[in-house]
Amino acid sequence: MTTLDWSALTRSQMKRDLYARETYFREGLGDAEEILAAGLPAALRDSALLMLKPDGLAAGRLAPVLDYLDEHGFTVTAAREFRLQPFHWRELWRYQLTSATLDRLAVNELLLGAGPALFLLLRSAPGHQLPGTVRLSTLKGSATLEAQRPGTLRALLGQPNRVLSYVHVADEPADLLRELGLLFDADARRALLTGLAGGALTAEAKDTLDRARERFAAPTRSLTRANALDRVSRAVENAAPGPAAEAARRRLERMARGERVEWRPFLADLAAAGAHPDRWDLAVLGTYVIEYDEPGHPKVLTNPDPQTWASAPEQRETA
Template sequence: MSRPAHHPAVATLTRNPLKSSLYSQEPYFRESLCDLEHLLGESTPTTVLRHGLVVVKPDGHALGATSTVLDFYARHGFTPVDARPVTFTRSVWRSLWVYQMTQASIDRLLVNDLVMDGEGIALLLRDTTDAPLPAAVRLSELKGPARMEKQSEDCLRRAVGQPNRIFSLVHSADEPADLVRELGILFGQGERRAMATAMGSGTLSESGIQLLETVRRYDERPRRIFDQDASRKQVIAAISQRLAERELPTASREALVSAIDDLESGRVLRASAFFAALLDAAVTADSWDLAVAVSDVIEDDVPGVSKVIDNFGAAAWEQG
């Protein structure tokens, strides 16, 4: 028996027809929606519309951004109903943005693999206001775009001090449909069901309260800093140390000398070739320093290529 082109629940959760079609067939969305409907029943669409998912990515967590995120959204009428750690891997982040990374250059994909590696914090937030927009849409609008030149002065990404496009620190599900889908990607059935229960009750669990208290203490002394000059020097030092070793083949030695020149010059760098040279020469460089050092000197996107799915924003919901 063939599956219908559009899942009957999708129309209430997105204003993007293409997203409606793609998500209706996607395992992550269908599996997550099944859990929500099992626990929330007929109230699933209205409950989902009142909630949104914000994720402090590994770079934001390392820089201590979670407290600022919570305080920023609290000022706009949002309260957490669930909070839990989430582990990012190469497969996880690529699944989250598979429809957007069609635009990304190979260099951005490789640098993102370094940035999006480790622990983040997932925040399930309820909108306590009477705003007509879905919570996910409001959260996304308040967050602001990743491109810094398009950000307003009062958006979340300015509040957390986003250093550049690659280190964007935070993510939020753009629409209610994305909230459902991303729960399916980031969490297993047990955690999804617990989060659905939290949506229904509106109460942050004791473990959630303890996690946020721990994170706030952690944020007072973040694990990392974003300092491009310092990171560049660390990477150059790691390369120089390898160059000092005699057994290095001539081709690898030349590639590393060229890599140092690229880093010191600040010109556009081909990360794919640069990283390959480091791998071939067995250079041991800290992944954070490496990502920070090259994050402003790579080509982000493939010219003329678009995302499969773009965010239509609040206007699509306001106009119906």
């Protein structure tokens, strides 16, 4: 496939084994080899990827994210707005979905399709011990509120729950390549890599970023539980009376008491009652009331310790 040493891509043997068989990764790598040529190893070392998810843009978090990146030595070299499709998110988190409930899948599909996402390729300032992807992944912090440390990006952004995490980053260089292959067609992928090779925003990418700064300078949606619950409840009150509407109302009463509910049956009640809440409100409400993960089903892949990148890699075969 390539003469590039896998130790420049990942410190996870399992990730290496899985990605080597995957077309998303191979397409991303193939285009990167062609566009970046001899500069590929250095580019992979110095680059990072960050995506403002639809909830992050709607919450008005673009400006603080860009400020945080600048303060930590990251420069935006390419930017593209796009729409996440259901298969994008399922494939992006393919190796984590073993621990996700079907209700979480349903909520994420509502949420990630509710608005645009903003994809940024970044160049890390020189002189750091860790690759740009690994450094940014460490700075990002945990999606779990209780595990967030002061000074991390997610702690700064003040996300309301684990699903409304606002941002996504590639954890290692291999993930950056895979996500380029997954999220974009060949023309878009090559344009992004060309921006990365040039080290500065093109006029088109600068316009994309400037328009996003203006459009999402302030929150465009409320992501609070109370507001979402109120608006979804009003949609149910305006629906045709009947068993489905009554069942939906009972589930909403449980949500108001802070109880978790089965989400897909609730969606079925809404549909049967002819209730049509705003998609954003419905998606946001779901993030507060679903069970996130199936107990006893761990992720297939977990991130290697960042310190494995600070030391010489184990001897490995080239790919």
